[in-house]
Amino acid sequence: MSREDFKLLFDTYFDAIKNYLFYRIGDIDIATDITQDVFVRIWEKQMKLDMNNAKYMLYKIARDMLVSKYRRLEVENKYSQRMQFEMTEVVEDNDFDYKQLKLKYENALIKLPDKQRTVFLMSRMEELKYAEIAERLDISIKTVEKRMSNALFYLRKVLTV
Structure with missing residues (x-):
């Protein structure tokens, strides 16, 4: 053409x-x-x-x-x-998993010894450095490191099943 x-x-x-x-x-x-x-x-x-x-x-x-x-x-x-249907299922599953993990985390925090829990929460929630935690609690930095290490080890063990 x-x-x-x-x-x-x-x-x-x-x-x-x-x-x-x-x-x-x-x-x-x-x-x-x-x-x-x-x-x-x-x-x-x-x-x-x-x-x-x-x-x-x-x-x-x-x-x-x-x-x-x-x-x-x-x-x-x-x-x-x-x-969209599959994504809705994934979101619902993830929401359920998150709620279960949060509950496990809260229970594990309660079971932590007081000294470890205090150091852990000061570090994670208040975002303090180890030196600041040591100064506030009037303990050595090495003691803060040891308590934090023990708290993390325990939480890791409890939360990863």
Whole structure:
């Protein structure tokens, strides 16, 4: 098909095909996209169209492309719905796991010896450095390190099951 024939075909039928698709789907953007795709396909495949029968062939190609687009959209929608369902399950599972872990953590903190719990909470909750903890509690930095090490060892053992 020559460039002039294609231009004539495009100018003659573009709006008619677009309007046909628009009335079928009600979305002018999708109708325009599909109409452009129809003409791109004709140009790329260098289809030989008889100008007397071109109109019917254009409508058939447009209808087929519309059906293909909606089949793809249907598959995409099913996939996205399935993914949303699976993500909801994961979030609910993670929320449940988090609550269980938090409960275990709180119970483990209660069971820690007072001196270890005090050092641990000062370090983690108040974000104090070991030297600041040692100064506040009037103990050595080595003692703070030992209590913290023991607290972490115990928590790690209790929380990793």
